[in-house]
Amino acid sequence: MTAFKTAEFYEILGNTGGRLDREGPFLVETLAEAPSSVVADVACGLGLHALFLAGHGAEVHAFDLSREMIDHARIRRSHPNLTYAVGDMCALSGGPYGLVLCLGNSLCLLDSTQKVNSFFQSVYDHLLPGGVCVTQTLNYETPAVKRPRIRVERAEIEDGELAAIKRFLPKENHTRLSIDYLGVAPGDMFQASESFTLHHWTARKLSETAENTGLQVKGCYGGFDRKPFREDTPDMVLTIQKP
Known part of the structure; x- marks a missing residue:
């Protein structure tokens, strides 16, 4: 992994x-x-x-x-x-x-x-x-995307699991999106992250x-x-x- x-x-x-x-x-x-x-x-x-x-x-x-x-x-x-x-x-x-x-x-x-x-x-x-x-x-313009929120996505893989934790932080005319990726399997782990500014x-x-x-x-x-x-x-x- x-x-x-x-x-x-x-x-x-x-x-x-x-x-x-x-x-x-x-x-x-x-x-x-x-x-x-x-x-x-x-x-x-x-x-x-x-x-x-x-x-x-x-x-x-x-x-x-x-x-x-x-x-x-x-x-x-x-x-x-x-x-x-x-x-x-x-x-x-x-x-x-x-x-x-x-x-x-x-x-x-x-x-x-x-x-x-x-x-x-x-x-x-x-x-x-x-x-x-x-x-x-x-x-x-929808209310749902105007407030800070966290979304977690998960999926099972062979002998393990993957997940993405997404954090949305709206500010005026843009949203800051930060994503942490996690993967676990017996004896192994993977981590990565990335971030974007969405206008x-x-x-x-x-x-x-x-x-x-x-x-x-x-x-x-x-x-x-x-x-x-x-x-x-x-x-x-x-x-x-x-x-």
């Missing part, structure tokens, strides 16, 4: 099957409406969505800033239609794309309007006319920034079920198109 990496904690503790059950139909419908099946998945993490769309016939180029995540995804989620590369979400490469994805609250890692503008400008520059960008972030981007601010680059917001949903976005919906899903 001493060789465990944080990507493996994400893999084991994350509800990967449940996510695709919720998000997959939306992504397949959006892919079918895109002007081409060439897809960029930025901040791709474990490669979950990238592999899913590659399995539905898309040519997928997946990027993440973390070398560890990219190496993990290459091993666990390879496909003939799928390539992985280390890359910054604010500086896309390749294309032109019919569809760009930025899911998993990744946009909230950007801590300034300038960086969000760089993201949308890069999307605009690499999308085909009529191409679509889908972003998904948490809705930080509280609103639907209005993201929409305005996207439109300032020439993109057009076509939909704002409270989740991948396409229900309308409201102040009390947990997620914010935007569909944004290049004219």
Whole structure:
């Protein structure tokens, strides 16, 4: 267990099957409406969505800033239609794309309007006319995410157990997230930690920034079920198109 990496904690503790059950139909419908099946998945993490769309016939180029995540995804989620590369979400490469994805609250890692503008400008520059960008972030207007909280995630493995202790500390326009990873097995233990600052981007601010680059917001949903976005919906899903 001493060789465990944080990507493996994400893999084991994350509800990967449940996510695709919720998000997959939306992504397949959006892919079918895109002007081409060439897809960029930025901040791709474990490669979950990238592999899913590659399995539905898309040519997928997946990027993440973390070398560890990219190496993990290459091993666990390879496909003939799928390539992985280390890359910054604010500086896309390749294309032109019919569809760009930025899911998993990744946009909230950007801590300034300038960086969000760089993201949308890069999307605009690499999308085909009529191409679509889908972003998904948490809705930080809901009461549940405005208060400090702790969440513990556990999973059993062969002869052992893994756990992640997540601490959320909201402050004004951002939340500090600290995570401690623990793994135990007979005669062995693993510990690791990481922390992030998550900016509280609103639907209005993201929409305005996207439109300032020439993109057009076509939909704002409270989740991948396409229900309308409201102040009390947990997620914010935007569909944004290049004219």
